[in-house]
Amino acid sequence: MESEAVDFLAGVAGQGEVKRRLQRLTEAGKLPHALLFYGPKGTGKEAAGLEFGRYLLCGRENAPCGQCKSCRMYRNFEHPDFYYLFPIKRPKKDKEGYDWEDKMNEPELESYRRELQNKAADLYYPVHYPGASGIILDQVRRMIQRSSLTSYMGGRRYALISPAEAMNDESQNALLKLLEEPPDDFYLCLVSSRPEALFTTVVSRCQGFYFKPLSESEIGAGLQRHYQASAEAVQSIKGRADGSFGKARQLFKEGDPAREEALDGFLLPIVMERPVEIYNFCRKYEKTVNKAYVKDILFSLDQWLKDISLMDAGLAPQYYTDKVKTERLERFRKEVIYSNLAELRQATLAAVDIIDRNIYIDMMLTNLAVEYGKHLKWKRLKK
Numbered sequence: 001m002e003s004e005a006v007d008f009l010a011g012v013a014g015q016g017e018v019k020r021r022l023q024r025l026t027e028a029g030k031l032p033h034a035l036l037f038y039g040p041k042g043t044g045k046e047a048a049g050l051e052f053g054r055y056l057l058c059g060r061e062n063a064p065c066g067q068c069k070s071c072r073m074y075r076n077f078e079h080p081d082f083y084y085l086f087p088i089k090r091p092k093k094d095k096e097g098y099d100w101e102d103k104m105n106e107p108e109l110e111s112y113r114r115e116l117q118n119k120a121a122d123l124y125y126p127v128h129y130p131g132a133s134g135i136i137l138d139q140v141r142r143m144i145q146r147s148s149l150t151s152y153m154g155g156r157r158y159a160l161i162s163p164a165e166a167m168n169d170e171s172q173n174a175l176l177k178l179l180e181e182p183p184d185d186f187y188l189c190l191v192s193s194r195p196e197a198l199f200t201t202v203v204s205r206c207q208g209f210y211f212k213p214l215s216e217s218e219i220g221a222g223l224q225r226h227y228q229a230s231a232e233a234v235q236s237i238k239g240r241a242d243g244s245f246g247k248a249r250q251l252f253k254e255g256d257p258a259r260e261e262a263l264d265g266f267l268l269p270i271v272m273e274r275p276v277e278i279y280n281f282c283r284k285y286e287k288t289v290n291k292a293y294v295k296d297i298l299f300s301l302d303q304w305l306k307d308i309s310l311m312d313a314g315l316a317p318q319y320y321t322d323k324v325k326t327e328r329l330e331r332f333r334k335e336v337i338y339s340n341l342a343e344l345r346q347a348t349l350a351a352v353d354i355i356d357r358n359i360y361i362d363m364m365l366t367n368l369a370v371e372y373g374k375h376l377k378w379k380r381l382k383k
C-alpha cells in the first residue's frame, strides 16, 4: 500500500514509491548526482525537491532534524550551499553576467523575498515572480560558478531547478557541462511536468523519478496533514482535484472560482431571468484560451445538479458538502421549480465533450443557458 506512514520527506503528500526509492538510494550511498522529478502538474515534484534537499544537507542522523543550523537556514532559503533556481524577470543585459540579484531594484527584490517567504511557509505554494520570463542564463552560470568552489558549510551541496523547462537552450547547454562532471558533493534536482521540452542530452544524464497523480485518499490525508483541513473540506475537495495536490491546495486555500462562476455567473441569472447578465457571462468566454477553466465551470454545474438529485432521493450531497453550500442547495430546492435534471446534466456533459473542438464557446454557453432556462425557474417569478 501507498502510505503516509513513510516518514521520509514527511512534508510531501503521497508519492510513497518515489520516497522509498530516494531513501534506499541515499542510504545505500548510490544516489545519482542528477535527479529528474517528472510527472503531471500538482503531484508534488517541487515540494519533494525542496524536502529532499533539506534531508541531504542536514548532517544529522535523523535528517532532516529541523533543529540544526543547516535545517534552519535551508527552510528560510538562506543556506549557502543550496541553490534554488526558478523563473525570474530578465534583468537588463549586463556584461559580467553573474550579478542578476544585484540588478534588482527595491520593489523587485521585495517581491522576490516575499515569494521565498511564502514558499518557506508552504512547500506547495506556487512561486510566481512578477514579470518572470524564465530561468535565465545568469542564474545557471552563477550556480555553476559556485559549484566549482568548496562547500560553505562543509557538507553536501544541492541545486533545485524548477521548472527545468523554463531554462532556454543557452541555459541548458551551460548546465550540460555540469551534468557531465558534477563535483562529488554536489547534487542537482530538475523538476519538470514537460520533460519532453528539455534537451534529451540533459534528460539522459539524470535519473528519472516519476510522480504519479495522487489517489483521493492521499489528497485527503495531505490536506488534513499539511493544511489542517476539516473532514468536510476534504470530502468536498478530494474528488475534484484530478489527482493534483496542487489543485486541491488551491481549492482549499483560494476557494473555487469556477464554482462561484458556475453558481453566481451562470445559474443564478438564468433562474432569476436576467438575460443581460446571461449574455455578458457568455460573451466573457468568447475568446477565452482557458478551456480547462470553462470545463471546470461546466463540471461544477453538473455536480450541482447531481447533488440536487441526490438530495431529492433523500441522500446527502456529494460535492457541495460544506455548510454554506449545502444550505444553498436547500434553498435552491425550495425556491426553484426544476424538472428533468438528468437531461440538463446530459446537455452539460455534452458541452464539456465538444469544448476542445474548434467551437464558439460563447455560442455553446448561450445554447446551454437556453436549455437551462427551459428547466429552471425561480418560484416567485412564476406568473
Ligand SMILES: [Zn+2]
Binding pocket: 058, 059, 060, 063, 064, 065, 066, 067, 068, 069, 070, 071
Ligand atoms: Zn538538520
